[in-house]
Amino acid sequence: MIEGKLIKFYREKAGLTQGQLCEGICSATHLSKIEREITEYSGEITHLLSQRLNICLDDEFVRYHDLQQKLKLWHNTFVMQQSKESEILKEEIEKDTLIQLPDFQVFYQLLSARYYLSNYQLETALLIIQNLQKNESSFSPQDRNMLKHVLGMYYFHNGQYRDCIQILTSIDQSQYNQFEYYYHLALAYHLIHFNIISYYYAEKVLDYFQKTLNVIRIIDTETIMLLQLNAKELHDFEETKERYEQLIRTCDTINEIDRKSKLLNNLAFELYRRKKYKEASELYKEAMKLMDEKVPHYLTALDGYINTCYKGKLLSNEILLELAHKGLKIAKSTKSYNWIFFELHLYQLNHEEDDYYHFIETTALPFFRNMGFTMLIEHYEKKLFHFYNRIGAVQKALDLANSYIQGRKSYYDHE
Template sequence: MKEGYILKFYREKEGLTQGQLAEGICSITHLSKIERGITEYSPEITRMLSERLNRDLQKEVENYHRLSQRLKDWHEAMIMQRMEDADQLKIEIERDPMKEFPDFLLRYQLLLSRYELFTNKLEQAYSRLTDIQRQDLSHSPYDSHLVKHLLGIYYFLTGQYHSGIESLGAIDPAQYDNEEYYYHLALAYHSIHANITSYYYAEKALRFFRRTLNMLRIIDTETLMLVELNSKELHDFEDTRQKYEILLKSCDICHNSIERKSKLYNNYAFECFRREKDQEAAKLYEKAMSLLEKQNPFYLIALDGYLQACNRGKLLSKERLLELAREGLYEAKKGKFTRKCIDFKMHICLLEEDFEQYYQLIEQEALPYLRQSGEMIMIDHYEKKLFHYYMSQERSEDAFQLAKSMIESQKSYYDHR
């Protein structure tokens, strides 16, 4: 009996006591039972009660069901990544006072957090999620797992990959039917270079996105799987090239896929770079950059790759490379992208042949950042560089301590039991 709950909601919103609302209409006891949905009541009584609240009860009941559907539609728009729909639904829902109804308040707050993550307001989303966890709100099993999902997304977006895996891994799929979280698990495992596990969860996500006809997320997931396919060893290049061309054409078919297309060009360029096809890589990196504003973090990722390809392939003068590296550093600082700040500072050191400063950056900035985020392949890459530098500088004690740390962090095949 939603009518009673709705009467109570608007009574409390108007600041009326049960006695004030019931006066001359029914007893307080009867109103209390109506509000709790534990008694039969005449339409005449509910009509008089709603008129005193200046509400059309039938319209409010209809609005209750409409808002319930609107919240589902809003969540789906964000899962499907239909940005315009998500924006419009947010505006409609925020205008509706019933969003604060007890049945909707928690879900509304959670979806607002999801929207903030969706629009890169990360700290705002995290603050809201921690407030939700502190509040004494009744959580359904679904909402409890939605909190874990949203925290997992936040941890991934802020580079806390192990925390993201822990939060997402605690989700029980029997109580949470939004299998999109498999994709976020795949991304988190990809970020710590657990490629087989990442591919496993990506396959599960892909089945969900295909079942729900979510074309944009199909592109995302197939892109991730293609990256994993080439992760440990180079997959057949013609097959890789063909898959990238198909995904790029898929982006042209879909709306709102410019950033996806840029990411695809970036990944495609990286596969060329790994195969020492520097000129082809540089052209693809240029295409990736041309689709984005300079403030976009993915523009900076593509610029980083472009600098590497052009430097190794001697495609640009050192002066031009330095100019681009400084431009990248400026944008990275402005956007507070720590990882890219480190990358561009390292580019500048190498181009200026300031090797002492380069290795100092590895020691004092790059490795601490990478260890915190758990990027094992890059940790291994820079630790080896640093070890050889220590040896060349006859810093044997530093080399020994680094080697000891490297050995202790590695598990042998026979340890995985």
């Protein structure tokens, strides 16, 4: 009974009251029931009403279903990571006046939020999410869970990984069939270094992407799984390298430059961890050449490049300072949390030891704890502990050691 919705939509668009539209055709009460879809009606009446509105109901019926299909296709472009197709569909959908129908508004707003998230327009996405939350109680179970998914993605893009995990794990799987959110869970758990749980969700979503023949997201998921294999201990390097190179070749085949740059960055990091600094630096440079400086991954690669060149003594201190200043400037202009890594570089490169460790104690560690960056917390707590020991700050060293022990549960503790 879409006809009633369409008649109401075009009546209100024309600025007519129910009485004005139905005069000489039917009673206002009957028109009200037609619009609310609570009565039977004859085709003759709807024909006369549509004539007065100067529309063809058959054509509008087709447009309605076409728009419904376009919204589904638009959603699929986000899952398939098809940015060009997404832009085309967005433009087509927004030109269609029927998008103003209440039937489409919630799904359309949810997809709009995803669109702005995919383009790193976080503030615009958040405004849409907040407006949707005002009426969340009236949503269908599918839309309520999709709102959680979109909010989780916002938290992820904003670096709020624990909030991301909390909202995504509250999704009711029985009421939501978009299993792509497992990928976002895998990635969020990876970034707070919960490697086993990350691998678990990656395996679940890999099965989903394989069944839906989503090659691009298969690359993404296998990348996460590779990271987990090398997270706690260094996995066999030849196997690791071979799997990265296979994924890079796949990216070349389907012309996925963005993903290739991320894979090069990750392989560079594996080389860095194995003290192969020269090889790592070359891959970091290759990765950065493929990236726009404004995307978050560029800063990750630049941070890795500075670390590698510093440890391997591959560049002069002056050049490294220039790169650190450049990274800090980009991070601040893009409001990226990566700013903290470039601040650390600057303290270290300027040989300001006291200031460097003071910054770790007062700024970096609290920041990492708030973000839930477990591996970074452990790394910098260890550095700070050794510094305290070296300068004879015994009580501070003991307090830090105690904090470290209290914050970790024994393997045998189950309570």
